[in-house]
Amino acid sequence: MRPSPQSRGLALLPVVLGVAAVVALAILPKYVESPYALQLMVLFFLAVIQGEAWNLIGGYGGQYSVGHAAYFGIGAYTVIVLLQSKGLAPWWGLFPALLLAVVVAAIVGSITFRLRGPYFVLASIAVAEIFRLAALNWKQLTNGAEGILLSGIPPLVIGGAQITDFSSKVPFYYMGLALAVVTVLVTIWFQGSKLGYYLQAIREDQDAANSLGIPLTFYKNVALMISAFFTAFAGALYGLYVGFIDPQTAVGLDISVQIVLTAIIGGIGTVLGPVVGAALLVALSEALRSNVLTDLLIGSGLVDAGSGIGQFLRDNLSHAHMLIYGVLVALTILYMPDGVLGGIKNQLRKRRSRAAAAGGAA
Amino acid sequence: MSAVPEPILEIKSVSKFFGGLAANSDVSFTMDEGMILGLIGPNGAGKTTLFNCITGYYPPTKGEILFKGQRLNGMTPDQVCKLGMVRTWQKVRPLAKLSVLDNVVVGALVRTGSVPEAREIAREQLHVVKMAHKADFLAGGLPIGERKKLEVARVLATKPDLLLLDEVMGGLNPAESEDIIQLILDIKKRGLTQMVIEHDMKAIMRISDRIVVLNSGEKLAEGAPQEVVSNPEVVTAYLGEAHV
Ligand SMILES: Nc1ncnc2c1ncn2[C@@H]1O[C@H](COP(=O)(O)OP(=O)(O)O)[C@@H](O)[C@H]1O
Numbered sequence A: 001m002r003p004s005p006q007s008r009g010l011a012l013l014p015v016v017l018g019v020a021a022v023v024a025l026a027i028l029p030k031y032v033e034s035p036y037a038l039q040l041m042v043l044f045f046l047a048v049i050q051g052e053a054w055n056l057i058g059g060y061g062g063q064y065s066v067g068h069a070a071y072f073g074i075g076a077y078t079v080i081v082l083l084q085s086k087g088l089a090p091w092w093g094l095f096p097a098l099l100l101a102v103v104v105a106a107i108v109g110s111i112t113f114r115l116r117g118p119y120f121v122l123a124s125i126a127v128a129e130i131f132r133l134a135a136l137n138w139k140q141l142t143n144g145a146e147g148i149l150l151s152g153i154p155p156l157v158i159g160g161a162q163i164t165d166f167s168s169k170v171p172f173y174y175m176g177l178a179l180a181v182v183t184v185l186v187t188i189w190f191q192g193s194k195l196g197y198y199l200q201a202i203r204e205d206q207d208a209a210n211s212l213g214i215p216l217t218f219y220k221n222v223a224l225m226i227s228a229f230f231t232a233f234a235g236a237l238y239g240l241y242v243g244f245i246d247p248q249t250a251v252g253l254d255i256s257v258q259i260v261l262t263a264i265i266g267g268i269g270t271v272l273g274p275v276v277g278a279a280l281l282v283a284l285s286e287a288l289r290s291n292v293l294t295d296l297l298i299g300s301g302l303v304d305a306g307s308g309i310g311q312f313l314r315d316n317l318s319h320a321h322m323l324i325y326g327v328l329v330a331l332t333i334l335y336m337p338d339g340v341l342g343g344i345k346n347q348l349r350k351r352r353s354r355a356a357a358a359g360g361a362a
Numbered sequence B: 001m002s003a004v005p006e007p008i009l010e011i012k013s014v015s016k017f018f019g020g021l022a023a024n025s026d027v028s029f030t031m032d033e034g035m036i037l038g039l040i041g042p043n044g045a046g047k048t049t050l051f052n053c054i055t056g057y058y059p060p061t062k063g064e065i066l067f068k069g070q071r072l073n074g075m076t077p078d079q080v081c082k083l084g085m086v087r088t089w090q091k092v093r094p095l096a097k098l099s100v101l102d103n104v105v106v107g108a109l110v111r112t113g114s115v116p117e118a119r120e121i122a123r124e125q126l127h128v129v130k131m132a133h134k135a136d137f138l139a140g141g142l143p144i145g146e147r148k149k150l151e152v153a154r155v156l157a158t159k160p161d162l163l164l165l166d167e168v169m170g171g172l173n174p175a176e177s178e179d180i181i182q183l184i185l186d187i188k189k190r191g192l193t194q195m196v197i198e199h200d201m202k203a204i205m206r207i208s209d210r211i212v213v214l215n216s217g218e219k220l221a222e223g224a225p226q227e228v229v230s231n232p233e234v235v236t237a238y239l240g241e242a243h244v
């Protein structure tokens, strides 16, 4: 059963492709200066980080948290509030932000992980709503619904040399890329670790897992804490990048839903599912925002531009993210329950099993 | 050699009520190390419920359970498993989307933090149940006979001292049942203690050192296999069921 040289070479292929992709992304800003392109890439990286982070507890662990906006918001608000009102540089502000997110995750997990299935989902939504309401009402700290407009980020100076003054999108591009790569690597480690095995066992059957020696709440909590750590990191990056946060854009339900979708559409419980999901969702939301979809429908002659429908679509489709996401989720769950990547993986496995069965019979 | 060895498991007056229903009532018996104890009784007698109580899945309403001299009351199934007692499920519970090997790896991980080591253990156990050739198949796609064997491989991988097997021959054809009987006898040779719930009387007579009969939650009889089957009360209880 030792792998043949060819199959070992084949096993190296993903590593080579992965390194090549990261190198290509690392040199991309040297050739692409369009702020619009960079903006899309930063949004893509942020979505990857959040999707991978959610995937640990949601995809591998089967604990469908629809409340990850809580951790995203904790990351964003802590860093931005400390910077704006206390002048604390964000690279220091990150420490309390991430610590707070992890502590909150431990507390939330200890309470909500006793619940199973839909009760857990509802509890996770409720927790995130509590944080959104806190952001809305704790006005001295958060400035309430008006939000906080960041007046600037101090330049990053290391050993007397200025690394960046954050005036362009490029530093955010690199921070996003680095963190996205880290979350993918963490997921690869996780998948092959005892922790990853235990979370998958919990996803498949909690009672069986428990009877095989797995303390359920403990392992769910560990996975949630790691997940919250990276989600809060993404939230902090997002706040600094956009330079403005308010309760809706930093702790809103849409964020929680979008995070879940990123993982589900790409394929839960796979390393690259959230990467695929992030690419699809960022592209889709961009297409919706710029009315590409409406133009396509009109261009293809399906809808008349002058008609009421054409006008209606032009006016409304760009605001209909959530509706379209909902339709997408329904379609994915119906036709590709394991997401785009999961579907491909299943096909491959089926073919391999069939080949193995044929080999065994021969 | 002098002192009488301590029993590995002591069940003392265990009762379990579901509302007004006494699924177990005042059940007591002990098990010695290395033995196979057959637990029999008509459907609904409370056999599975007793497994649930012993392994911490339900707290017993009354009574206490001692495993290797240690009181188990209040322990959760994972703690009981770590102490060395583990059960299979009558209604099998494969981790459907994991491979057969990975199902067993999950069991092995209770004794080690190292996944490669757990994979080694898991491969050995798949050999023991003669399923090594199915290692890479998805557990969810296995036929019932192999699901039952997988249950056994998975609990063996936790390196238990006491195994509780809940109808591992249920729904199997005679050849598959014979495999399982051999497997249980092999496991016994390795010194493990086993409590076996089984409906097939011929099988249970062959493998058991002692038999406990439950009926309507109560212990009806206990003794050597021959003693128990010739007990008139047991015969009456079983006549209620068409045939066993
Ligand atoms: N979780 C439960 N809630 C209520 N009643 C139960 C539960 N589990 C078992 N019972 C009842 O307890 C009795 C014994 O069931 P069980 O232990 O499964 O019997 P056996 O395994 O001997 O066939 C049955 O009447 C069953 O309906």
Ligand SMILES: [Mg+2]
Binding pocket: B047, B048, B049, B090
């Ligand atoms: Mg039963």
